[in-house]
Amino acid sequence: MKRFSVILWAMLIMALVFSACTPAQPSEKTKVRVATDATFPPFEMVDENTKQLTGFDVELMNAIAQKAGFEVEWINVGFDPMLAGIAECQYDMAIAAITITEERKASMDFSDPYINAGQIVTVRKETTDISGKNDLKGKKIGAQLGTTGAIEAEKIEGAEVKTYDSYDQAFLDLANGQIDAVIADYPTTLAFLATNPDKLKTVGEVFTDENYGVAFCKKKADLIPQVNAAIKALKEDGTIKKLEEKWLAGK
Known part of the structure; x- marks a missing residue:
């Protein structure tokens, strides 16, 4: 009986050691509902061949998500319904060449600017x-x-x-x-x-000074610091510059 107990204890210790050495499985990423209006080339559009969303904003948001550690669930909707949906928190975030304005700030929050476009x-x-x-x-x-x-x-x-x-x-x-x-x-x-x-x-010339930003449902303010940190990092590592060269230069 004593021998059985010793064997049992040995097996238990080995199991604990094995579990401690086994790498922890990555936790599932948070899924964030991101709305866009894919009729704004070169910022967002549907690729005719793949039928997938593509464009400057789409690639930028995917890069932001990778940096911030969340997963994007894309929703393609018209621009006006998209803004209304963000105001009503039908979506967590939106990116669609959305100009940051004081009027819009009353019903939604914004990230730091990622590009200027008048x-x-x-x-x-x-x-x-x-x-x-x-x-x-x-x-x-x-x-x-x-x-x-x-x-x-x-x-x-x-x-x-x-x-x-x-x-x-x-x-x-x-x-x-x-x-x-x-x-x-x-x-x-x-x-x-x-x-x-x-x-x-x-x-004529560009006659307004405007900035595009990521829009947020006001109940999702916790996402703003994550997105701002990601935008800052993507500016510093040259990712946004590369996206500008790919999608905007010579367009």
């Missing part, structure tokens, strides 16, 4: 009577619903503003002569011009 005017190549924002009085202007481009268009005296669910529709109408101009974020504009180099051109 507004610019786009017209058809043959247009000669519009050389910038100051020439848009009385013109028909297109912009995406809920964007700062739409906000700026509404400020122009006598202008007829037509809003769209996505900017590709606005630029298509512009190319087809349905509207006189489009006001949009500069990087987004460059991407659309790259697909219509013979039809469209920008006029």
